Amino acid sequence: MATKAYQKTYTQLSAITKATVSLKASGVANDELASVEGRLAQVVKTKGDTVTLQVFAGTEGIPTNAEVSFHGAPPTLKVSEQLSGRFFNAYGSPIDGGPEIEGEERPVGGPSVNPYKRKQPSELIPTGIAGIDLNNTLVSGQKIPFFADPDQPYNQVMADVALRADVDKIILGGMGLSNDDYLYFRHKFESAGALEKIVSFVNTTEEPPVERLLIPDMALAAAEYFAVDKNEKVLVLLTDMTLYADALSIVSNRMDQIPSKDSMPGSLYSDLAKIYEKAVQLPDGGSITIIAVTTLNDGDITHAIPDNTGYITEGQLFLRADSDTGKVIIDPFRSLSRLKQLVQGKKTREDHSQVMNAGVRLYADAQNAKTKMENGFDLSDYDLRCLDYAKEYAVRLLSIDVNISITEMLDTAWEIFAKHFSPAETGIKQALIDKYWKA
Amino acid sequence: MNTTGKVTGIVSNLVTVQTDGPVAENELCYINVGGTQLLAEVIKVNADKASVQVFESTRGLKNGDSVEFLGKMLEATLGPGLLSSVYDGLENNLATMTGVFLKRGEYTDPLDHGKLWDFTPIAKAGDKVIAADWLGEVREGWLPHKIMVPFSFKGNYTVESIVEAGQYNIDAVIAVLKDESGDRIDVTMTQRWPVKIAVKNYREKPRPTRIMETGLRVMDTFNPIAEGGTGFIPGPFGCGKTVLQHAIAKQGEADVIVMAACGERANEVVEIFTEFPELVDPHTGRKLMERTTIICNTSNMPVAAREASVYTAMTICEYYRAMGLRCLLLADSTSRWAQALREMSNRMEELPGADAFPVDLSSIISNFYARAGMVILNNGQTGAVTFIGTVSPAGGNLKEPVTESTKKAARCFYALEQNRADQKRYPAVNPIDSYSKYLEYPEIAGYLNEKIEKGWVEKVNKAKVLVRRGKEMADQINILGDDGVPMSYHEAFWKSEMIDFAFLQQDAFDPIDALCPFERQKFMLDLILDICDKQYEFEDYEKCRGYFKSLINALRQMNYTEFKSKAFEENFEKLQKLLSENGN
DSSP: OOOOOOSOOOOEEEESSSSSEEESSSSSBTTTTTTTTTTTEEEEEEEEEEEEEETTOOOOTOOOTTTTTOOSOOOOOEEEEGGTTEEEOOOSSSSSSSSOSSEEEEESSSBBBOOGGGGOOOOOEESSSSHTTTTOOHHHHHEEEEETTSSSSSHHHHHHHHHHHHHSSSEEEEEEEOOOHHHHHHHHHTTTTTTEEEEEEEEETTGGGGGGGGGGHHHHHHHHHIIISSSEEEEEEEEOHHHHHOOOOOOOOTTTOOOOGGGTTTHHHHHHHHHHHTTEETTOEEEEEEEHHHHHOOTTTTSSSHHHHHHSEEEEEEEEEEEETTTEOOOTTEEEEETGGGGGTTSSOHHHHHHHHHHHHHHHHHHHHHOOOOOOOOOOHHHHHHHHHHHIIIIIIIIITOOHHHHHHHHHHHHHHHHHOOOHHHTTOOOHHHHHHOO | OOOOOEEEEEEEEEEEEEEESSSTTTTTEEEEEEEEEEEEEEEEEEETTEEEEEOOOOOTOBTTTTEEEEEEEEEEEEEETOOOOOTTTTOGGGOOOOOBBOOOOOOOOSSOOOOOOEEEEOOOOOOOOTTTTEEEEEETEEEHHHHOTTTTTTEEEEEEOOSSEEEHHHHHHHHEEEEEEEEEEEEOEEEETTTOOOOOOSOOOOOOSSBBOOOHHIIISSSSSBBEEEEEEOOOTTTSSHHHHHHHHEEEEEEESEEEEEEHHHHHHHHHHHTTTSSSSSSSSGGGGGGGEEEEOOTOOOOEEEEEEEEHHHHHHHHHHHOEEEEEEEEHHHHHHHHHHHHHHHTTTOOOOGOOOOOOOOHHHHHTTTTOOEOOOOOOEEEEEEEEEOOOOOOOOOSSSHHHHHHOOOOEEEOHHHHHHHHTTOOBOOTTTTGGGGGHHHHHHHHHHHOOOOTTTHHHHHHHHHHHHHHHHHHHHHHGGGGGGGGGHHHEEEEHHHIIIIIIITTSSTTTOOOOOHHHHHHHHHHHHHHSSSSOOOOHHHHHHHHHHHHHHHHHHHOOOOOOOOTHHHHHHHHHHHHSSSSS
């Protein structure tokens, strides 16, 4: 990111906030990068001859006579096969002590894929976790976040999913990752012997929050290189998107924009969609699948960040601690994979969708029975059977520590149904009952 | 000489332009950035400064870049070939664009100029005509596509000449008209119309008189939407809005379907244009895609074009309505359009209304819904635009500006409910909160009396009462406990559960259950209401529960089998047997 020699240097800032600086300058392009006292910044607004820059590293210690020079180009990433196995910061510079990347320099945050050129996602991504594969099956080209409270082991689950998924490249975009979690990912990838297919862009909590805004664009520029140029199946992990959105709100607040719900900028939906919609099944076989993490505040999904996310992504995987069994489970009510019907019963056994629905419906009956019990009412025989069923269902299928094939999941479900219910109570189509019921 | 200008300010896609002449509100302009022209629309003028929203990314744009105003508003190109096409919000044909990625400043023609159409004249030389009168007809797929006197023609015209039947492309002059002052005007098969202005070339817009059948029990029977009616579907994410909308698009009884994917997921659009060419329209047996136009401005495409996308879609519907066709417009979701308005309003530093939305949101929404409707054309034929919009309320809370504004404008309300979705009771339309104002129309009641049977609306209301009563009983049982209430409470609760499971719920992914024609809906409703009318004696509530569960199971098995097939009759027999064992 060297300053080009012929470019003019400015030395008079007219305004400074915690995230932005303003100055009088001419010939400046929208979205162009600049250096402010050596720190990277980007043009976010021009008005007359006044230019406002968002300073990624924050403005602490920036004086009004700071040196400002413009780079004449938006943020870029150098892409080549050399990215594999490497760790970078938000600017795309190596942080693993290795050499700089040689390759083609491409702008990040580029245009979207023509929707007409997309292909319908149809390839199943098995994870071994029944709460996902059975109830919320993932498909390549999908975008889906984990919704989890901060105390849930979401990064661990995500790392497991990534390593079990059959993909060519895994791109990690870490935003506000604690140093411990960063090292966890690094260790986990190394010990799985999978480092060669992993590229990481990391902003830790020790680094300035506004820098995070570059992480998804960097990670997705790398993903597009492998998916579009190399026709590879790419899985992008983004954690934690809540911290990304927080950084957005900081910048918009410093720019005096009127906040909408939960102090978030009015453009939050579009900002998040620009990232998630990079998930794609390309016509030539390459694909980008995005699995993200959105941390919640005490399970509240009505907050603007999870709410907007849910409207953009193709479902969500809701992690919850189940007090009855002590397991962390994928909540079957709040979780959803919108693309599951593209593979269920097509790439999996014919009974998949009916078994899934019956399992969840009976689990809902168990929740009603539980409410009855908590209110001190007598439980019917059916209620008691539901409660027994719910425990077994949670431990053997919903828990995140399950690792079995989808056929085994279906067989397990039929086994549990037969143990607790009559065929009619499951409400499954007769033809399937005749074929699969484990009398 | 058109007005020109220079860029003086940029915030994201809002650009301020210093102008050298007159500009109009909503006028289009091109902004030149490094040899590429970006289309933009004037949204505010202050002295010689115009604020324009750019329909593309403004990356690299500089103050001082030149701007050229076009002297016209955003227009849709109308003509044969619109059906089966996939357009962006500005009606660029996405199929003819080059490359995998959208290129900034690439604008493609909506219609194929080379294709020849079989033209048959309707009017003849000497006929007196006005705007929207039919001059001739071509076959677009299986639909008669009328070639009309352009909507923008004011006053009276005489047909000077019209070509003979034959093959013509859309640019060929098919008729010459003479206006009142004797000037001759050439008419081709295409015309242009500004999308933000409603097409009003019809005689009158009466109250709707027919139901648009969707094959969805929860809609057709419980809360039907009229042909030319308006409805909206609000719901939190994950409640099945999209599945419900796609079901309506697949099964809706309409000649033309326009789907506006406004700020939504690209994969949902992909699903439509991947599946629709394979799927068959249940009413005509033709491929669904033949009657469908897709306007897609997905969530990652430029925000300003979101607003344009719903207007473009509506204009296309109005165009086909003027041919005497029945059109259905589905817009998913109008909230994203409202959010686009909010983003611009915010960047212009306007004083915000509720939740930072612009203060005129409500009037913008109601004006848009008002463009739907059944109309009687100048030649006495009828056409209709039925409009169903989805709303994505923030946090699933229906007390937010977009939902509230839409509720004032739309006549049908299909409330998707998180609680029902959690229990996988799909479609998750709340049967008690949802409504259709059309059931109160005497015209519609009369139509249903004739189409289905006399007293149908009363029957539907009876079923609604049973559902509501069941809900009240469930509340009582929850408070007082299973043993604390009389048996009749359990019975009432289970009757409502039966209506819910066997009638309201419908499996959109089951090839048989997904589509339920009126005849079958009537059969099932009659059957279920008969069961509800019977008297029962149960020893305890367990027996009651078990009995109704087996009835529900038998009824559902019927739903999964082909109507009046052998398997259907067998399941019906099973049900009759169960009924004869208990109740009288």
